[in-house]
Amino acid sequence: MIDLDTLQKRAAHYRERTYRTALSLRLHGPQEAVDFVNERGFVYFWPIKDHDLPNLWYATVGARPVPNNHDDPGHVTWGWKDDLLDKRVWYYAKLIHKKATIVSLAMVPYFYTLSPNYGDYENDYLVQYRNGLMSAEMKNIYEALLKNGPLHTLDLHKQAHMTSSDKKYVFDKTLTDLQAEMKIAPVGIAAAGRWGYAMIYDITARYYPEIVEKARFISEAKAQQTILHSYFRSVGMANVTSIQRMFGWEKTYIQQACDYLAEQDEIIPFPDAQRSNTVYFINDIFHLQ
Structure with a gap:
């Protein structure tokens, strides 16, 4: 036994x-x-x-x-x-x-399929925001990518109006929260900034449309x-x-x-x-x- x-x-x-x-x-x-x-x-x-x-x-x-x-x-x-x-x-x-x-x-x-996304990446986030399920910072970063296309983190800071030093923690946390909800994902590396290294982000559903379709x-x-x-x-x-x-x-x-x-x-x-x-x-x- x-x-x-x-x-x-x-x-x-x-x-x-x-x-x-x-x-x-x-x-x-x-x-x-x-x-x-x-x-x-x-x-x-x-x-x-x-x-x-x-x-x-x-x-x-x-x-x-x-x-x-x-x-x-x-x-x-x-x-x-x-x-x-x-x-x-x-x-x-x-x-x-x-x-x-x-x-x-x-x-x-x-x-x-298990994420809070429903197939319309240009509008779903607004429903979440109105229902209190998305922070203003998440909305700002998401809309910056929605409007401008893929951005590296330095440009994303600017476009989301989160450039002050006291915003760094909130910015990094918000990037993580958006990734955990499969709203955005890293899609490349840019030679930008002091160290010549910055992550490029895009909206998941836009960069990987086949994922949304299969889901x-x-x-x-x-x-x-x-x-x-x-x-x-x-x-x-x-x-x-x-x-x-x-x-x-x-x-x-x-x-x-x-x-x-x-x-x-x-x-x-x-x-x-x-x-x-x-x-x-x-x-x-x-x-x-």
Whole structure:
């Protein structure tokens, strides 16, 4: 009879493969990075404490912390990310938990379905604003991009009328909030400013119209089922609480998605008697030795 401890150890071994932390599986170039994201569906750029998810850093250098020194060989990942921003090979933004996330183009419509966007990017934001669901700063930055097209951060500061030094924190936070709602995304790098480096932003729906079109035909339930299946394929095991911590979904919807995946034999529920809980494992875990 298999026990929970054995399954958890198998899940840890399973993640060595899916996270590519094993030396033989490491990434060595931008195309391998793209293939990794396509394989996993979505990953973090950096490792994020208390949030299990594959990330580009671990897959390139192994499971070690990100150092402060800028000459670490692992920082080659930064160059890959910047060079690929305008290639439309993946979707990069501060998305899950407002942290740097890379999503495959096949998976991103499912995330867009769950965002507060409804297909009319020129007007939807006004409804949000009138309903008190969008700050004035978010509206100003969004309208600057809507009116002027893609802008790097220095020009965006000016066009959004947020140039004073005391506005920097609010500006940066607002950029993150807009990315988390999939309203805007980084789409390139400009040689601008003191350091010759400034992120270029555009409106997600305008830059990636195919994402919006595909999302039209995806229900919220299907989106959650698909994202959750991809998540289980990456991490091997999870419970409702850890899933909620990762995605912020209501527990009722998480349970419904887990029940669906269990009915499809994609995941298997296993009781955690010690915590009066149920842990779900991807089917493959039961076949590992």
